[in-house]
Amino acid sequence: MYKHLPDFGISNKILLVEDDPSYVRLVEIMLEQSDLGECEITNVSTLADGLKALKEGNYAAILLDLNLPDSTGFETLETFLTHYPNNNIIVLTGASDKYLGLKAVKAGAQDYLEKGEFDFPQLAKSLRFSIERSNILSRLEDAQRIAKIGHWECRLNKEFFFASNEVYRIFNLDPVEAKFVYADLKNPENPLHVLIQMEEEAKLLGISKREERIVIRNGSTRFISLTCKATRNSLGHYHFNGILQDITEQKRAEEMRNARDLAQESAKIKEQVIANVSHEMRTPMNAILGMTNLLLPMVKEKEEYEYVYSIKQSSEVLLGIINDILHVSAYQNNEIHFSSNAFNLTTVMQDLMEAMRPKAQEKKLDFDLFLPSGLHQQIIGDKLRLNQILYNLVGNAIKFTDKGGVKVKIEILRQTIDFLELRFSIKDSGIGIPDSELESIFETFTRISRKDRVTEGTGLGLAITKKIIEQQGGKIQVVSQLGSGSVFYFDLMFELAPETQLKNKPYKENNSAKDSSTLSFSVLIVEDHKMNQLVIQRTLEKHWKNVKVIVTSNGDEAIEVLEKQSVDIILMDLQMPIRDGFETTNYIRKNMPVQIAQTPILAMTAHHMISQQEKFSRYGLDDYVLKPFDPEQLFEKIEFHLARKALKNA
Amino acid sequence: MHDKKNHINLDYLELMAGNDPQVRLTLLELLLSDLRTGLPQMRALFEEKKWTALQQAAHKMKSTLDYSGNQAMQQANLSILNYSGDQQDPQEIDLSLTQLEKLSSSVLIELEEAMIKVNF
Structure with missing residues (x-):
């Protein structure tokens, strides 16, 4: 055996x-x-x-x-x-x-x-x-030892007490030296004194359980879980035994979980607040843009036209900045979304100069733009983001310069058949930045402070600018000398837009609406709201003489139309009765013939963060237009997706 | 060019009508009609505790109210939209619905005036 x-x-x-x-x-x-x-x-x-x-x-x-x-x-x-x-x-x-x-x-x-x-x-x-x-x-x-659980037992009639070594180790005591006897437990200073109280409770209930926060000998805090079970023999004598567990790690993990949950909850509330505020701020901005759009065709004088056009350009940038400030949490999580559209770089730069020139003139500053010869005019990238970077850096340069001037310059670093790498630099003769502040100027809510001047701004501009540049694979740097001025420069890569693409596509720059007004295409509007139906239809028909508009009120109707005919583009409301926009898009993408399944579909929604929703891309929506909608944005997006479709088909 | 009264702001409607009197008239008619029928419908859905349907109706009303330009109504409707989802708050909905109903009477009067003006 x-x-x-x-x-x-x-x-x-x-x-x-x-x-x-x-x-x-x-x-x-x-x-x-x-x-x-x-x-x-x-x-x-x-x-x-x-x-x-x-x-x-x-x-x-x-x-x-x-x-x-x-x-x-x-x-x-x-x-x-x-x-x-x-x-x-x-x-x-x-x-x-x-x-x-x-x-x-x-x-x-x-x-x-x-x-x-x-x-x-x-x-x-x-x-x-x-x-x-x-x-x-x-x-x-x-x-x-591994589980950090000790056991103990106690017999009252004999005043006997025993605890396993782990019990002592939990209290940071030497198991050999610190052996407690029952009398020790009666001392309120004894770490196991709580067992006396638990024994009384266990006598009544059979079992007693507690969690205690204790400070052990080395001053650190621990959480322990105690269990005391009472049994009574035939002579009426009580016998107690139980376990004692160090649950500090579990407690810490629980605290961290709670803190994480709280942080997530706070982030959720913050996002909600941001969404609401965004809505409130966007409405007046849309009104400014809308009114400017209405005003622009009515202006006859060239000078007045330039002023109004500057308002429009600046409002667009401001709207972009408002969005970005409200999306600051998204920036922190590297969740910026970049669009990729063809645009004319020279026009962007000239528009920037015209918009900023009044500010420079107010301060009697020289304000010059230097473009390299042979610069490819049409590039593909995110025009709004580039504008945002440039307006911020040029705005800062003017703000911190009292005499001399500001020079904006583009250099070609590299050019291939498909790509162009450019260096943008903004040089001023302003107050300069002390060496000690060069690192921190790109941090959020950091502003350069001078005793002799009041600094405007949120302190977010450079931080956002840096993020935008870095997330496009670029890098921003600064060279500065206190009292002499600064040079901010950054490098960005752009795709070159082929000439054929630009000639054939109906893409429109600025107010050259005539370029695309003769465009002929069909659009399917899927929208249950009658007023929106009318407004979208009328807006499209007014802008394009040769547009064929088909209006449906829900997803089923839209599918019925598409089963009989194809269209060039679909504008899709997302929340509709019968079959919503997501389901309809999903059906079109998965169940309809290729020619129809590949039709560009633009969501029409009031949720400005829609593109960040997982199902936006999962269901195959190509883009979105915010409601209440800006006609220019709608036209631009339709033209872009029609051009892209044409290129694909070519 | 646009009406700026106490309770309505037709800037957005004007912008969308694009100086076309016929479209302007149609939009005003639709706005009036949506407000007259939509709000009692929302009240009925609330009484019947049909939360999903109420949320859908509030969503539709959201687009309608964009044309009225009444921010207090937009806010009250947004509140209904938020509180009629998965986690309903009937008290909050009732409050917002009552506010919508109260505000709508002045808005309707001003819209009717605007209609008359268009018809002239």
């Missing part, structure tokens, strides 16, 4: 505390004859040496003679148990001391053997159990 016991790898070291050499030899012989295998026996002959040996090493079992030169009788066992309660002690008693042996087992010894009465199988059996017990206790200790 013994041979089948698992070998846990514990060393079979046995401590023999015996002062009679002949008996020591007898035990050695018996062990050699047993099937215990390799046993290493250490013999000491006094209590003091025995305690010393246990302090220095671990033993699977202790064979203890109770009568030693420096200690006799039961006291010998008590001394060992007090110091090393977890060790397996097999007491060796005299032939007539059977009662003493039984008493020893009751007090905590593993077993007893009567000298002269036991043979080697009995000795082996007792040691085998002892070693096994040692193995189990060792594994229990390991398990408790």
